[in-house]
Amino acid sequence: MAFKIGLLGFGTVGSGTVQILQNPTLRHPLLHDITLHRVGVRSLDKPRPIELAPDLLTTDLEAIVTDPEVDVVVELIGGLEPARSLILKAIAHKKHVVTANKAVIARYSDEIFDAANAAGVYVMIEAAVAGGIPVIQPLRQALSVNRLHRVTGIINGTTNYILTRMQREGADFTDVLADAQALGYAEADPTADVDGLDAADKIAILAALAFGGRVNLTEVYCEGIRNVTASDIAYAEDLGFVIKLLATAQRDIPDDAAPGTTDRLQVRVHPTLLPKDHPLASVNDVFNAVLIEGDPIGQVMFFGPGAGMGPTASAVVSDIQTIAAALKSAAAAPTSLNPLMACIHEHYCTITPMEDLVTRFYARLLSKDQPGVIGKIGTCFGNHDVSLESIVQIDSHQDLAEIVVVTHNVREGNFRQALDEMRHFEAVSEIPSTLRVL
Amino acid sequence: MAFKIGLLGFGTVGSGTVQILQNPTLRHPLLHDITLHRVGVRSLDKPRPIELAPDLLTTDLEAIVTDPEVDVVVELIGGLEPARSLILKAIAHKKHVVTANKAVIARYSDEIFDAANAAGVYVMIEAAVAGGIPVIQPLRQALSVNRLHRVTGIINGTTNYILTRMQREGADFTDVLADAQALGYAEADPTADVDGLDAADKIAILAALAFGGRVNLTEVYCEGIRNVTASDIAYAEDLGFVIKLLATAQRDIPDDAAPGTTDRLQVRVHPTLLPKDHPLASVNDVFNAVLIEGDPIGQVMFFGPGAGMGPTASAVVSDIQTIAAALKSAAAAPTSLNPLMACIHEHYCTITPMEDLVTRFYARLLSKDQPGVIGKIGTCFGNHDVSLESIVQIDSHQDLAEIVVVTHNVREGNFRQALDEMRHFEAVSEIPSTLRVL
Ligand SMILES: NC(=O)c1ccc[n+]([C@@H]2O[C@H](COP(=O)([O-])OP(=O)(O)OC[C@H]3O[C@@H](n4cnc5c(N)ncnc54)[C@H](OP(=O)(O)O)[C@@H]3O)[C@@H](O)[C@H]2O)c1
Numbered sequence: 089m090a091f092k093i094g095l096l097g098f099g100t101v102g103s104g105t106v107q108i109l110q111n112p113t114l115r116h117p118l119l120h121d122i123t124l125h126r127v128g129v130r131s132l133d134k135p136r137p138i139e140l141a142p143d144l145l146t147t148d149l150e151a152i153v154t155d156p157e158v159d160v161v162v163e164l165i166g167g168l169e170p171a172r173s174l175i176l177k178a179i180a181h182k183k184h185v186v187t188a189n190k191a192v193i194a195r196y197s198d199e200i201f202d203a204a205n206a207a208g209v210y211v212m213i214e215a216a217v218a219g220g221i222p223v224i225q226p227l228r229q230a231l232s233v234n235r236l237h238r239v240t241g242i243i244n245g246t247t248n249y250i251l252t253r254m255q256r257e258g259a260d261f262t263d264v265l266a267d268a269q270a271l272g273y274a275e276a277d278p279t280a281d282v283d284g285l286d287a288a289d290k291i292a293i294l295a296a297l298a299f300g301g302r303v304n305l306t307e308v309y310c311e312g313i314r315n316v317t318a319s320d321i322a323y324a325e326d327l328g329f330v331i332k333l334l335a336t337a338q339r340d341i342p343d344d345a346a347p348g349t350t351d352r353l354q355v356r357v358h359p360t361l362l363p364k365d366h367p368l369a370s371v372n373d374v375f376n377a378v379l380i381e382g383d384p385i386g387q388v389m390f391f392g393p394g395a396g397m398g399p400t401a402s403a404v405v406s407d408i409q410t411i412a413a414a415l416k417s418a419a420a421a422p423t424s425l426n427p428l429m430a431c432i433h434e435h436y437c438t439i440t441p442m443e444d445l446v447t448r449f450y451a452r453l454l455s456k457d458q459p460g461v462i463g464k465i466g467t468c469f470g471n472h473d474v475s476l477e478s479i480v481q482i483d484s485h486q487d488l489a490e491i492v493v494v495t496h497n498v499r500e501g502n503f504r505q506a507l508d509e510m511r512h513f514e515a516v517s518e519i520p521s522t523l524r525v526l
Numbered sequence: 527m528a529f530k531i532g533l534l535g536f537g538t539v540g541s542g543t544v545q546i547l548q549n550p551t552l553r554h555p556l557l558h559d560i561t562l563h564r565v566g567v568r569s570l571d572k573p574r575p576i577e578l579a580p581d582l583l584t585t586d587l588e589a590i591v592t593d594p595e596v597d598v599v600v601e602l603i604g605g606l607e608p609a610r611s612l613i614l615k616a617i618a619h620k621k622h623v624v625t626a627n628k629a630v631i632a633r634y635s636d637e638i639f640d641a642a643n644a645a646g647v648y649v650m651i652e653a654a655v656a657g658g659i660p661v662i663q664p665l666r667q668a669l670s671v672n673r674l675h676r677v678t679g680i681i682n683g684t685t686n687y688i689l690t691r692m693q694r695e696g697a698d699f700t701d702v703l704a705d706a707q708a709l710g711y712a713e714a715d716p717t718a719d720v721d722g723l724d725a726a727d728k729i730a731i732l733a734a735l736a737f738g739g740r741v742n743l744t745e746v747y748c749e750g751i752r753n754v755t756a757s758d759i760a761y762a763e764d765l766g767f768v769i770k771l772l773a774t775a776q777r778d779i780p781d782d783a784a785p786g787t788t789d790r791l792q793v794r795v796h797p798t799l800l801p802k803d804h805p806l807a808s809v810n811d812v813f814n815a816v817l818i819e820g821d822p823i824g825q826v827m828f829f830g831p832g833a834g835m836g837p838t839a840s841a842v843v844s845d846i847q848t849i850a851a852a853l854k855s856a857a858a859a860p861t862s863l864n865p866l867m868a869c870i871h872e873h874y875c876t877i878t879p880m881e882d883l884v885t886r887f888y889a890r891l892l893s894k895d896q897p898g899v900i901g902k903i904g905t906c907f908g909n910h911d912v913s914l915e916s917i918v919q920i921d922s923h924q925d926l927a928e929i930v931v932v933t934h935n936v937r938e939g940n941f942r943q944a945l946d947e948m949r950h951f952e953a954v955s956e957i958p959s960t961l962r963v964l
């Protein structure tokens with residue numbers, strides 16, 4: 089059974105998506121059933137970093153979303169229009185849809201999901217929030233058995249990068265922003281990021297999934313990081329806090345409120361002082377993380393790359409694959425299993441013997457405090473191709489010295505042979521610890 | 527459409543599971559379709575913390591796994607036998623199975639998954655690894671479009687608790703173990719945890735899922751934490767490392783190896799020196815985390831509670847729900863959507879106005895350096911029910927002083943009113959920053 093993809097957009101995320109689909113080896117075998125049918129772009133002449141059969145490319149995106157052969161439309165053009173209309177037309181033509189377009193989903197989820205339910209098709213949005221981090225599926229599925237209380241995220245990489253650098257360098261917002269723009273971490277027009285609008289789109293989407301209702305984007309409170317100063321960051325640090333742009337969605341009434349109590353949410357984006365030991369406090373640079381709290385799970389956090397060609401494409405293709413799995417099992421229902429839920433491997437893996445492991449090592453040796461011991465130990469390691477990162481004689485109590493060694497990456501077998509030889513040295517009385525180092 | 531659960535075991539995780547199933551309000555609506563049909567235990571007389579209709583309880587577990595009415599058997603008795611035989615018998619009777627039993631899955635996945643594939647039933651194991659953290663489903667589904675390179679986990683809470691306390695207190699293994707046993711964080715017989723056997727079971731399971739082949743448990747290298755000493759932890763700290771019990775599964779050949787190259791894995795559990803800035807280095811106490819690396823995702827990490835009644839039950843019920851969703855869509859195929867993938871909410875959420883938000887605040891004020899300013903500011907906050915956690919006059923340059931205030935939890939509206947009043951104080955020249963504090 090083959091599933092045909094109509095791809096809209098062949099830019100950053102589109103290219104990453106094509107790269108995965110064209111190279112299925114060593115990925116889930118289901119990807120072999122997925123083929124690229126058409127790719128829609130604005131310009132046919134633009135040089136492309138990835139080769140495509142030329143008859144795949146077209147500028148007629150309408151033709152893709154109405155093509156009877158296409159099973160799944162993947163919208164990666166971005167912006168509100170024509171993205172929204174193309175998604176709706178694809179749905180009307182009974183195509184399943186995968187999109188990374190948080191702007192469209194945050195504004196038009198209403199009409200899009202109503203249309204999808206009416207047409208009996210899936211609209212999948214894993215890539216729209218937190219890039220490569222799987223967070224939409226866990227929220228909808230694994231975590232939805234909980235009574236969710238709060239979703240808190242660092243879900244805009246640009247602002248997290250700027251705040252991290254302000255924190256590390258004591259620098260001011262405008263200077264770091266200019267530098268981030270020069271380095272490509274911030275756009276020429278940084279408004280959507282630094283004013284919190286991108287994070288607001290995303291938290292509106294997460295709130296809707298976590299709390300089972302739609303969220304009107306205009307009601308999301310949104311405050312960016314333009315007014316965060318170097319001195320506030322310094323004072324916050326003295327008080328035990330770091331400043332992060334947090335997006336929060338929270339149920340405002342207790343789980344045991346009287347039945348019929350109106351359900352109320354807080355949905356808000358603003359810079360926040362976070363205690364340094366908070367799980368989100370150490371999420372730095374362009375990384376994203378989402379913390380989900382509920383009953384009885386307590387807290388779980390998902391951390392990873394919130395954007396970028398590869399990670400975002402991973403999320404896009406996982407949605408395509410999830411749809412393919414559902415369609416494949418539905419086609420053979422009621423006798424067939426969903427291939428993503430069934431066990432597919434039947435061979436045994438070959439396991440590497442530990443002596444072939446290549447890793448760094450830490451070792452602690454007790455030696456008689458004699459001149460030349462360190463030299464002897466170093467030479468012995470060298471004879472066995474074990475090169476050292478550091479070797480330190482820590483202190484000596486009575487006539488014994490403690491020697492701590494850290495190696496570079498070495499073959500475990502070689503390291504063990506060197507130690508076996510050293511155990512016979514007169515000057516080495518014991519090797520109480522050997523530990524691997526990552 | 528109702529799904530009937532036959533539950534084997536009503537201990538820690540079994541009770542948590544019943545608690546979720548009996549209280550579906552505010553959870554995913556699909557839980558309303560799932561009913562508890564029988565509950566199997568060893569003793570009928572034991573007092574139970576949770577009430578059950580008495581005719582649900584039985585000691586005849588065979589009768590549950592062969593009961594024609596049962597759709598899903600949930601095995602939560604633990605141990606190898608009779609758990610293994612009951613799972614196999616359930617499969618033979620065409621029941622889907624959910625289990626938290628890593629010991630059985632790590633040893634008998636072979637016969638269990640072969641039997642399940644032959645019978646056309648699902649065997650779901652989310653709770654077997656990392657408790658409440660969704661990691662099995664993301665590995666199998668969202669992340670399986672990647673070429674996975676490595677899975678690294680802190681997946682045994684007891685040893686992580688012991689190592690964390692050794693690190694913090696400079697204490698020795700035996701002392702902390704004894705204390706952990708007294709506090710209930712370690713079992714009377716701690717072997718399975720401290721010798722790494724429990725982590726070995728779990729990494730064997732993760733390796734099989736990540737790399738699409740079975741893993742022979744006897745080939746998993748396993749070294750526990752009994753020999754980690756306080757002095758090694760101290761030296762490691764000086765060198766910039768923390769010591770953690772890591773479980774690692776890694777592909778040993780590059781993605782671009784010649785076709786036909788034998789696939790080889792490393793699968794190992796041992797204490798490891800981790801650089802302090804590694805994402806797993808700050809995972810402390812009983813928490814678990816799993817770091818997954820691959821192409822093109824880069825790194826993603828999942829963090830949360832690795833055990834405990836509620837979190838583990840969350841994973842168990844999510845597996846039950848996933849099966850129910852698949853069966854429900856299969857029953858109406860090809861026209862119906864999987865309810866966990868379709869959008870189910872159609873109402874709009876009520877959003878709380880920001881002035882009703884209750885949070886801590888940080889504020890920075892510039893004031894004329896006059897006597898009594900702090901008193902005036904404090905009084906003004908007090909008049910508006912804003913109680914202060916700290917108020918500090920930081921320094922004065924020229925005739926201006928900088929005053930930094932952190933409040934307790936207050937209503938945002940009250941805080942804003944107080945600030946508005948202060949803006950008219952002759953002594954307050956500016957309020958350049960107000961930020962919320964978590
Ligand atoms: N980049 C990321 O890291 C990232 C992360 C998460 C989510 N996203 C989302 O992913 C989506 C795509 O982002 P991107 O960074 O891949 O964008 P991009 O690099 O600008 O690529 C956009 C692609 O769409 C095509 N396109 C745009 N407007 C079109 C139109 N009117 N008709 C036909 N083709 C059109 C462009 O064609 P030409 O090539 O001919 O110009 C281009 O191939 C956006 O919704 C974005 O928010 C991106």
Ligand SMILES: NC(=O)c1ccc[n+]([C@@H]2O[C@H](COP(=O)([O-])OP(=O)(O)OC[C@H]3O[C@@H](n4cnc5c(N)ncnc54)[C@H](OP(=O)(O)O)[C@@H]3O)[C@@H](O)[C@H]2O)c1
Binds near residue numbers: 569
């Ligand atoms: N506890 C955790 O945090 C955790 C976390 C992850 C995974 N797990 C896994 O979850 C499973 C259950 O753990 P648990 O902590 O819930 O165990 P538990 O508290 O010891 O409960 C075991 C239950 O099984 C019943 N049982 C045991 N042997 C039986 C037999 N031969 N016949 C009938 N009933 C029997 C017991 O009946 P009685 O009540 O009558 O004695 C009890 O209700 C294990 O596989 C464990 O590894 C546990």
